[in-house]
Amino acid sequence: MPEIVHTKAELRARVASWKSAGQTVALVPTMGALHAGHLALVKQAGDHADRVVVSIFVNPAQFAPHEDFDRYPRTLDTDSAALSAERVDLIYAPAVEEMYPEGFITRVAPQGGPASGLESDARPHFFGGVTTVVSKLFGQVRPDVAIFGEKDWQQxxxxxxxxxDLDIDVEVVPGPTVREHDGLALSSRNRYLSPEDRAAAPALHRILTESAALIGHGAPIGVVMADAREAITKAGFTVDYVEARHALTLDPIASTHDGPIRLLVAARIGGTRLIDNVPVPRGQD
Structure with a gap:
């Protein structure tokens, strides 16, 4: 079982001993409720550094008052057991008071660039909460490498x-999305799906993949995305967004000549909000 620490002081002491020995450190930030997608990121972290730290922290700063912070699953014992089968050196599981002590007033507030639109329109608070906690984790762990899943592409x-922008000396490495056999992207929130909604949920990835293939073969982007929205709605979802964006800048895109394209979607089925994304293949037309 990996060692679990709950305070910055304990964390820094462990990391300092590794750094003094010349070892590199990889961080996998999570909110817990770990699944095979998280464990794939952990395995990837072990390929990039001598030591692996997994943080488990349900970050209140990225939840709006009406969202699911209170019911978000907290499964530290189960998560620790799952990580015991992986090459993990340390689990960092701070309390909210440790991350945001009394008197905490500073926030990171990304504006423009890849933070424009999409999740920012649907959840205006979200990226401020994410970047604030991630910048704190980077400062606390001082990783050489941090692994983030491609499922949260905009993030x-x-x-x-x-x-x-903040001159943080860490290599941010993407980890491929892990999916169920029917294409549904693994997510801690999938456990909220009713059996009926779970059966319908794979339509999200299927429609997105079909749309990406059409655009890759030269179909007009605007027409394809309008059809995708209609198809996702007919499959039982309420769509927050389904858009084609430049894969790296997240700028709106009008043509396949504008750069690599990523299709991104967020939609609700039942009481569960799902996100996904796929690349548009190039050179097929």
């Missing part, structure tokens, strides 16, 4: 930009 690009 990945926002964290990359934050690290560059």
């Amino acid at each position: 990945l690009q926002v964290v990359r930009r934050m690290s560059r």
Whole structure:
């Protein structure tokens, strides 16, 4: 079982001993409720550094008052058991008071660039909460490498930009999305799906993949995305957004000549909000 620490002081002492020995450190930030997707990121972290730290912290700063912070699963014992089968050196599981002590007033507030639109329109508070906690984790752990899943594609690009803009010396490495056999992206929130909603949920990835193939073969982006929205709605979802964006800058895109394209979607089925994204293949037309 990996060692679990709950305070910055304990964390820094362990990391300092590794650094003094010339060892490199990889961080996998999580909110717990770990699944195979998280464990794939942990395995990837072990390929990039001598030591692996997994943080488990349900970050209140990225939840709006009406969202699911209180019911978000907290499963530290189960998570620790799952990580015991992986090469993990330390689990950092701070309390809210440790991360945001009394009197805490400073926030990171990304504006523009990859933080524009999409999740920012649907959840205006979100990236401020993410970048604030990630910048704190980077400062506390001092990792050489941090692994972020591609399922949260916009988040990945926002964290990359934050690290560059704030001169944080960490390599942000993407980890491929892990999916169920029917294409549904693994997510801690999938456990909220009713059996009926779970059966319908794979339509999200299927429609997105079909749309990406059409665009890759030269179909007009605007037409394809309008059809995708209609198809996702007919599959039982309420769509927050489904858009084609430049894969790295997240700028709106009108043509396949504008750069690499990523299709991104967020939609609700039942009481569960799902996100996904796929690349548009190039050179097929």
